Amino acid sequence: MTQKLLQLRDVTKSFGGIQAVGGVTLDVNRGEIVSVIGPNGAGKTTLFNLISGVLPVSSGSISIEGQDLARVPGHRYVRLGIGRTFQNLALFKHGTVVDNILVGRHWRMKTSVLEAALHFGRARREEIAHRQKVEEIIDFLEIEHIRDKVVGTLSYGQQKRVELGRALATDPKVLLLDEIVAGMNQEETEDIARFILDIRDELDIAILLIEHDMHLVMDISDRVHALNFGRTITEGRPQEVQSHPGVIEAYLGHKTEDAAPQDARAAGGLA
Numbered sequence: 374m375t376q377k378l379l380q381l382r383d384v385t386k387s388f389g390g391i392q393a394v395g396g397v398t399l400d401v402n403r404g405e406i407v408s409v410i411g412p413n414g415a416g417k418t419t420l421f422n423l424i425s426g427v428l429p430v431s432s433g434s435i436s437i438e439g440q441d442l443a444r445v446p447g448h449r450y451v452r453l454g455i456g457r458t459f460q461n462l463a464l465f466k467h468g469t470v471v472d473n474i475l476v477g478r479h480w481r482m483k484t485s486v487l488e489a490a491l492h493f494g495r496a497r498r499e500e501i502a503h504r505q506k507v508e509e510i511i512d513f514l515e516i517e518h519i520r521d522k523v524v525g526t527l528s529y530g531q532q533k534r535v536e537l538g539r540a541l542a543t544d545p546k547v548l549l550l551d552e553i554v555a556g557m558n559q560e561e562t563e564d565i566a567r568f569i570l571d572i573r574d575e576l577d578i579a580i581l582l583i584e585h586d587m588h589l590v591m592d593i594s595d596r597v598h599a600l601n602f603g604r605t606i607t608e609g610r611p612q613e614v615q616s617h618p619g620v621i622e623a624y625l626g627h628k629t630e631d632a633a634p635q636d637a638r639a640a641g642g643l644a
């Protein structure tokens with residue numbers, strides 16, 4: 374079985390005169406955790422929006438398991454195995470934890486409303502299988518004790534874990550995590566780091582991470598891809614990227630607004 378999973382080739386995205394992403398080539402292989410780093414405005418979120426089908430590319434190609442996504446409508450990317458979380462929580466605050474994770478299954482459901490009416494038995498069996506999957510995810514993320522709680526009443530860290538659960542419920546082959554630990558305390562961050570490693574190792578789901586927390590990036594990434602002004606500065610093992618002169622310069626050039634340089638220096642690489 375090929376190890377190649379997600380492949381970006383010379384991907385570009387322009388908004389009018391602004392080139393948010395300029396010629397990025399990046400691979401995520403099976404069994405890998407890859408992080409995308411870069412100062413504010415580097416193009417990280419735009420890149421995620423392209424990979425998850427929220428935005429169309431201006432040029433270049435994105436493929437998953439060799440299938441070019443050019444002719445696939447964006448909302449179908451999830452069915453091909455691209456799951457994601459969002460920078461700002463996008464949960465149904467009035468629903469329970471179970472309801473929210475179940476939404477992730479429904480994004481994948483094969484049965485339409487009409488089919489459900491015509492083939493009630495099959496739809497029912499499908500629903501039972503989906504609920505079973507949700508229970509497995511709840512177990513995996515150790516959130517049994519809050520499974521029936523309304524999401525809006527949960528702590529931020531717990532809500533992020535539910536969002537992770539919902540992304541897992543889409544059965545991704547590659548999971549995009551957008552600043553998943555932003556706003557979390559150290560204990561919550563360590564828990565998430567452990568879950569990310571387990572998702573890779575136990576569930577065999579590759580991870581692409583956008584992250585400002587350099588400790589997390591250095592601890593768990595197999596490879597790091599550094600961007601600035603939409604372009605790749607360098608890519609490689611975490612320590613190599615952290616000490617790359619272009620990466621240090623990119624962060625120092627943004628020191629007034631960006632929290633990342635401090636994080637990065639604290640991690641020992643950009644001192």
Ligand SMILES: Nc1ncnc2c1ncn2[C@@H]1O[C@H](COP(=O)(O)OP(=O)(O)OP(=O)(O)O)[C@@H](O)[C@H]1O
Nearest residue numbers: 388391392393411412413414415416417418419420
């Ligand atoms: N919809 C849009 N229209 C116009 N310009 C945009 C749009 N989205 C992003 N940009 C611009 O593209 C560039 C890259 O933005 P992007 O949000 O992808 O960066 P980022 O690395 O995710 O930043 P941050 O770390 O602050 O989230 C920025 O110059 C931004 O202003």
